[in-house]
Structures are given as structure tokens and as C-alpha cells.
Amino acid sequence: MENVVNLNFDKTLSNLAGFDFGVKTYKEQMKGKLDITKEFKVKFPSNIKGAASSFVQGLFAEIINSIGVNKTKEYLQVISENKGFDLIIISKLT
Amino acid sequence: MQIIHENVNIIKKKRAFVKKYDNITLTSKHIFEIVVFLNTISLQYKNNNVPVLIELEQVTFYDKLAYVVFECIVYYYKVIKKKNIRIIFDIKPTIWTEGIRYSSLKYCNNSEEFDIRFKFEVYRRHYRNLTKYDKYISENEYLSKIVGDIKNYMINNEIPTYIADELSEVLIELIGNGLEHSKTDTLIDIDVTDSLYSKENDKKGNYYGVNVAIATISNIHFSDMLKNKLNKNNAIDYGKRYSEVMKALKQHQIYFNNKYIENDFYTIASFQDSISGNIKKNNEVGGKGLTKLLKSVEERAEDHLCYMLSGNRILFLRKEFLNSKDNYVGFNLSGDFLNEPPNEEVFGTCDTNISGVLYNLSFAIKKE
Secondary structure (H helix, E strand, O other): OOOEEEOOOOOOOOEEOOHHHHHHHHHHHOOOOOOOOOOEEEEOOOOOOEEOHHHHHHHHHHHHHHHOHHHHHHHEEEEOOOOOHHHHHHHOOO | OOEOOOOOOEOOOOOOEEEEEEOOEEOHHHHHHHHHHHHHHHHHOOOOOOOEEEEEEEEEEOOHHHHHHHHHHHHHHHHHOOOOEEEEEEEOOOOOOHHHHHOHHHHOOOHHHHHHHHHEEEEOOEEEEEEOHHHHHHOOOHHHHHHHHHHHHHHHOOOOHHHHHHHHHHHHHHHHHHHHHHOOOEEEEEEEOOOOEEEOOEEEEEEEEEEEEEEEEOOOOOOHHHHHHHHHOOHHHHOHHHHHHHHHHHHHHHHOOOOOOHHHHHHHHHOOOOOOOOOOOOOOOOOOHHHHHHHHHHHHOOEEEEEEEEEEEEEEOOHHHOOEEOOEEOOOOOOOOOOOOOOOOOEEEEEEEEEEEEEEEEEEEEOO
């Protein structure tokens, strides 16, 4: 089975911000659904075009605390229809 | 030039208390005078609602934050204390203060309109929003909606997308910090100048201003959070970066004097990557928002007037002092935070002590 989660957000949003919102999104949509000991994928919907550092850090806080930021960067693959979005997310992990 | 009326004055015909400024640049010193003036009237004439008239004739505000603070002061006395205050003003705008043409002060003579415009306006070149703490804690997507609005506002005002992306993120991080740390409402006001301005060595008039003021008025000063976090608990518990900060503190103690005080250290420490005043955030995550601000200032500004004011201490965010070493921003020419003090021009003292955390972020951008 593919190691992937598809995130869902309100369709009126184009950008994501807020550490607590990131943590909540992780708890509700990612926690317990991914094997973080190997490569995993996180898919963002097409309406999301940007994400602030605070959100990204909240979203991956628990994963980073478990396996460290380097391993998170190594295993994480961000999927999005928006060009360059994956690089935006990865760059905000550190 | 001159302050026309030094003291509280009663005009015989109209029986009003008058404070007038004529042909000067209004700075924090004058804001302090206005506060003293209003407070004196408030205390001495508690049950008397004699009108107060503030006349500003051909004056210039020093920067955007100066007039936004003035708006907040007028709001407090007029809307909260219900004093009868009227403003007459004829302001000379600059690239940093052109946004005053949209100021809620224009509506000061109509309390209801003033209240509405003080809290929210999105009109042409102006974005203003009194972001609410109760919504921040009850609506998960609150900050996400605001950052989307800010970004759209910037793009609609022809700010290039790559600048809008970066600047909107910086601003939402600062708004989020204000709401989170102070647990109270945070005001943001943005204007993009209509006019184009020229530089001394570039007379073609190709620069426009993007001016932002962010104000969180509360009992929390900027340095309080990190100072309290580290004094309450062992820094080792928060990881390597915090331990390094505590070692840096010991080094910096030899530099403390009347121009560089202990709280200033906690201020520049709070700006470091991966350092946060939030108890919940440990070494691995958190503390990125403020450093993003520093990079944005450095990369985007042809010219800028950027600083943070908390209490009576000002931290100037000047490009030449935002160099880095060992992943720390030095606030000095060498970029060395761990071993060297900040440059003596980085900190200043304001004439007015304003409780809370406020930012003036003004950028002169070359039109593409």
C-alpha cells in the first residue's frame, strides 16, 4: 500500500498559516496514517498555492521530533499540482 | 518649528481644549505630549465633556507607525473613554506616510464611522485589519484567510508576486506572534503609495512605497517571552540552540551598559533561527518567522525604514547589521551573535513608552 496522505482544506483557502493549524492538520489527517521509517508522501490540493513557515513547522513538528529534520527531508515527498510548491515546503522545514 | 499651544488652553468662544502643531515633523516626543495632554484633561475634568481639539497644520508624521499610534491613542480616548475629541489635520505626506490619506482620523468627527474604519478597511491602496484574538483561538483557518487576503491585496496593487509571497508571509508570522504571545488583538495597516518617488542618484521617479505598521498593545514586551522561558526552566531542556543562547548571554554580559541592556540581548536572541519564546516549541521547530523578516528586509529594500518598538526600546533592522555567522544573525558588522555585542546603532530609546510590540516596516521598491 502506498505510503501517502491526501490533505484536505477549505476550498476558499489559497495559503496556509499558523503553527497550531499545522499541528491540528497533522493530528486530524496524518497521524497514524504514515510509516515515517521510510519514504512517505503528503499531497496538497490544487487550491493551496503557498504555506507559511509556521504552518509547515506545525504540520511536521511531531515527525521532526521523532526522526529529526534531516530524515524528514530525506523521506518526505510533497505532491502538488502547483509548480515549485514542493520546494517551498521542504525549504521551510529548516 | 513651533508648538503653538504649550499648555492646555481654553478658547473663549468655543470652550475647547486645544493642542496644535504647525509645520513640524511629528515624532514620538510629540505623541508623548499629546498623551500627557489627553490624560491631564481626562483626570482633571472627569465629569466634564468639554471638547478636545487637536489641530495638525502642515505637519509631517515621521513614519507610518507614528500616525498609527496616534490613531490608537485617539481611538482609546474617543471610543473607549468616550471623550469628545475632534481632529483637524492637513498633513504633508512622504513616501513613508502617504497612507495617511486613508487614515481613520479623517472620520474622527463621526464616532461610528471612525470606529468602523479603525478596525477594518480594504480600499484601493489601503489594507487595514484589527485581527481578533478570539477568532485566532476559535477559528483554525483564521491566519490562513488573512494571509490570503493580504497577498491578494498586494497583487491587486501591482506588487510583483515574488515580493507579495515573501512579504505576506513575513506579515502573517508577525501577526500570529502578536496574537499568540500577547493574547490580545493585533492591528495591521498596509498602504502602497500612489505616487512614484525618485532617489538622489536616480531622478527618474521609479520608486513606490510599501508601508506596514503592526501594533499589539498589551503588557507583554518583546523580550519578556524568551527571558521568562529561559529563566523558568533549564535551557538544556529546549535543546542545543537554547544552550548556545545561554552561553552567548554569559559572553554578552560583559558588554552590558546603559546603551545595551540585558533585555536587548533577549530581543536579538528572539530573532534567531529556531529560537522561540513559546514554551511549546523546542529546539527543532519554531522561531523561524522573525528571521524570515530579516531576510526579506535585506533582499527587497532599495531603501527601508524598518524597526521594532517595544516599551521604550527600538530595534533598528538595518541591512548592514543583518549579517550571519554560524546560523545566527549578529546585529553587527561581523555577523557574530555568539561572541560579539550588537552594533551600538542597532538599539535606540523612544521618548514614549508604549506597552506591547509594534513594527514599522517601510520599503521603497523600484517599479518594474
